[in-house]
Amino acid sequence: MGKKILVTGGLGFIGSHTVVALQERGFDVVIIDNLSNSSLEVLGGITKITKISPEFENMDLREKEAVSAFFDKYPDIEGVIHFAASKAVGESVENPLLYYENNLNTLIYLLQQLKERENSKFIFSSSCTVYGQADELPITESAPVKKAESPYGNTKQIGEEIIADTCKVTKNISAISLRYFNPIGAHPSANIGELPIGTPQNLVPFITQTAIGKREKLSVFGNDYPTPDGTCIRDYIHVMDLARAHVVALERLLDEEQETNYEVFNLGTGKGNSVLEAIKAFEKVSETKLPYVIAARREGDITAAYADTTKANEVLKWKAEYSIDDAMESAWKWQLKLKKKETEEKNKTV
Numbered sequence: 242m243g244k245k246i247l248v249t250g251g252l253g254f255i256g257s258h259t260v261v262a263l264q265e266r267g268f269d270v271v272i273i274d275n276l277s278n279s280s281l282e283v284l285g286g287i288t289k290i291t292k293i294s295p296e297f298e299n300m301d302l303r304e305k306e307a308v309s310a311f312f313d314k315y316p317d318i319e320g321v322i323h324f325a326a327s328k329a330v331g332e333s334v335e336n337p338l339l340y341y342e343n344n345l346n347t348l349i350y351l352l353q354q355l356k357e358r359e360n361s362k363f364i365f366s367s368s369c370t371v372y373g374q375a376d377e378l379p380i381t382e383s384a385p386v387k388k389a390e391s392p393y394g395n396t397k398q399i400g401e402e403i404i405a406d407t408c409k410v411t412k413n414i415s416a417i418s419l420r421y422f423n424p425i426g427a428h429p430s431a432n433i434g435e436l437p438i439g440t441p442q443n444l445v446p447f448i449t450q451t452a453i454g455k456r457e458k459l460s461v462f463g464n465d466y467p468t469p470d471g472t473c474i475r476d477y478i479h480v481m482d483l484a485r486a487h488v489v490a491l492e493r494l495l496d497e498e499q500e501t502n503y504e505v506f507n508l509g510t511g512k513g514n515s516v517l518e519a520i521k522a523f524e525k526v527s528e529t530k531l532p533y534v535i536a537a538r539r540e541g542d543i544t545a546a547y548a549d550t551t552k553a554n555e556v557l558k559w560k561a562e563y564s565i566d567d568a569m570e571s572a573w574k575w576q577l578k579l580k581k582k583e584t585e586e587k588n589k590t591v
C-alpha cells in the first residue's frame with residue numbers, strides 16, 4: 242500500500258490528471274469533490290488509465306463538520322493537494338461572496354484539521370494571476386504581488402497569505418504553493434481532459450469548441466497590445482507537466498527536503514506564446530482552419546505573462562517537457578472524443 246494522499250477537487254481538470262500521476266507513482270488517492278464543476282464520469286476516465294479506482298467522497302468542503310469527519314474517517318492521510326476552488330474570473334466579479342466563501346473557507350477548514358495533526362504536508366493551487374502585469378519578464382517568484390484584478394485573483398493572494406501566516410506559527414505543517422501559468426491540454430489517451438461547463442473562459446477550450454462547430458467563431462480580444470503580433474502573450478503549460486510537478490512537490494514535502502516549511506514555485510514552460518501563435522499551433526496539429534475575429538480588448542487582461550522557471554528547475558528538478566503543439570493535439574483529441582460521446586448519446590435517445 243502506498244502513502245495515502247487526499248486530492249480535493251480531484252475530479253476537476255488539473256486534479257484528475259494529478260490523481261493519475263500520483264497513482265502511477267504508487268500513491269493511494271482519496272478524492273473529495275462536490276461535483277460543482279466536474280462529473281462522476283471522470284472517475285471512470287481515471288480508472289481506465291491507471292486500472293485503479295481512487296476512493297471518492299462526494300462532499301462539500303464548505304461544510305466544516307464534514308471536513309472534520311473526513312479526517313476522523315481517514316486518519317492515515319499523509320499529504321493533501323488542494324485543488325478545489327471556484328475559478329471563473331468573470332463569475333467572481335458577479336458573485337464575490339461565493340468566491341471568498343468557496344476558495345477561502347475550504348482552505349481554512351483544511352488547515353484547521355492539518356494543524357491538529359502531528360506532521361502535515363499541504364500543496365495549494367495558486368496562480369500567476371497573483372503577479373498581475375509584472376514589471377519584468379520572465380516572472381520570478383520574488384516579483385511583487387500586485388493588487389488583484391478580480392475577487393478570484395484576490396482569493397489566491399489571500400489564500401497564500403493564510404498559508405504563510407499559518408506555517409509561520411504551525412511548524413507541523415509544511416506547505417508549498419504552486420503558481421500555475423496557463424494550463425492546457427489533456428491526457429494523451431483522451432480519457433480525461435478539461436470539461437468546461439457553459440461558455441469556456443479559457444482560450445484552448447474555446448478554440449477546440451469552435452473547431453468542432455459548437456461555437457461559431459473565436460474572438461481574439463485585442464490585436465493592439467505592445468507585443469510582436471499585437472495579441473496577448475501567455476505561458477501555456479501542458480496539464481501533464483503540471484500533474485507531474487505536483488508529484489515532485491509532494492515528494493519534496495514527504496522527504497522533508499524543504500528549506501523552510503513554506504515554499505512557492507512558478508509552474509510554466511518559461512516561454513510565452515501569443516494568442517495568434519496558439520491559434521496557429523492548433524490549426525497545424527488539427528489540420529483545421531479556425532474561424533476567428535479580432536474583437537475589442539477585454540477588461541482586466543494583461544499584456545504578457547510568462548514564467549521564469551529557474552527555481553522549479555533547480556530546486557524541484559522539474560522542467561516542462563511537452564510543447565504547445567503536444568498540448569493542442571491532446572486538447573483536440575479530447576474534444577473529438579467528447580463529440581463522439583455526445584453523438585452516441587443523442588443517437589441512443591432518438
Ligand SMILES: NC(=O)c1ccc[n+]([C@@H]2O[C@H](COP(=O)([O-])OP(=O)(O)OC[C@H]3O[C@@H](n4cnc5c(N)ncnc54)[C@H](O)[C@@H]3O)[C@@H](O)[C@H]2O)c1
Nearest residue numbers: 250253254255274275276277278279301302325326366368
Ligand atoms: N485551470 C486554470 O487555468 C488554473 C490556473 C491557475 C490556478 N488554477 C487553480 O487550480 C485549481 C484547479 O483548477 P481546475 O482548472 O482543475 O478547476 P476545476 O473546476 O476543473 O476543478 C476544481 C474541482 O473542485 C471541485 N470543487 C469546487 N468547490 C468545491 C467544494 N467546495 N468542495 C468540494 N469540491 C469542490 C469542483 O467540482 C471541481 O471538480 C483551482 O484552485 C484553480 O483556481 C487553475
